[in-house]
Amino acid sequence: MTFLSGRAAVVTGGLTGQGLAIAHELARAGANVAVGSYVSEAAGRQGDAAAYPDPEEIAAVRGALEAHGAKVFAGHLDVRDTGAIRGFLGAAEAACGPADILVNAAGTTAEQPVCGHSDELWLKILDTNLNGAFRTTREVLPGMIERKWGRIVNIGSTAASVGWKDNPAYCASKAGLLGLTRCVALEGAPHGVTCVMVSPTWVETELMRRNVEQVVAREGRGRSPAEAMADIAAQNPQQRIIQPGEVAGTVAFLCSEAARGITAENIQITGGAHW
Secondary structure (H helix, E strand, C coil): CCCCCCCEEEEECCCCHHHHHHHHHHHHCCCEEEEEECCCCCHHHCCCCCCCCCHHHHHHHHHHHHCCCCCEEEEECCCCCHHHHHHHHHHHHHHHCCCCEEEECCCCCCCCCCCCCCHHHHHHHHHHHHHHHHHHHHHHHHHHHHHCCEEEEEECCHHHCCCCCCCHHHHHHHHHHHHHHHHHHHHHHHHCEEEEEEEECCECCHHHHHHHHHHHHHHCCCCCHHHHHHHHHHHCCCCCCECHHHHHHHHHHHCCHHHCCCCCCEEEECCCCCC
């Protein structure tokens, strides 16, 4: 499959989890890919559940993506910092070409109820999940409009429409991301640019594992993380947890020419679940 041959894709949060699976799928489809994530778990990132790669992991990711025959750029990207985004995108364009595709997959979460929720953690989650997507979109959208072709896919969650107990910041960020998706879709529509949100339920990634560990620790009732994961799978009508490759395959299709009429949508991948 080379239906994205000649296209250049940027995937934020692309060094781990769903973002990495998406990067591999886009590379298999023929796209050149630039992947960036917040590298190393610095003190300022304490309290959330995301898995931040070490610098040593970047070379391994780059090599694996290049094995698909793609041109690849991989590096540190802090979507909370406009200067860092511009620096990353400049280097990505030099290596892979101007962005035809943007996948906003950078994200984080933390288990904390509204009562006692700190301002710092609230702002950190929204600044990553919502503001980060806005900042990267603002940088690449003008070029897409000028070239009359573009695909923007925001990785959302069922949390955009269904509240999750003890996840107010995450739910608010994903609901806001849906609103941003629809506005960008309308702005890009006359110029061949689509914008769609893909909203899975639980996806089996390191982020999910860490989040489940937080839940189990807070419960304090002796349930292991493995038992909690099994309970989540059992609650799904398909009796399983969604896999990153399922999200990646959907994203790749949405970046194709065949999906040019799909925009301003919230596509849910749930296995039949309502959460």
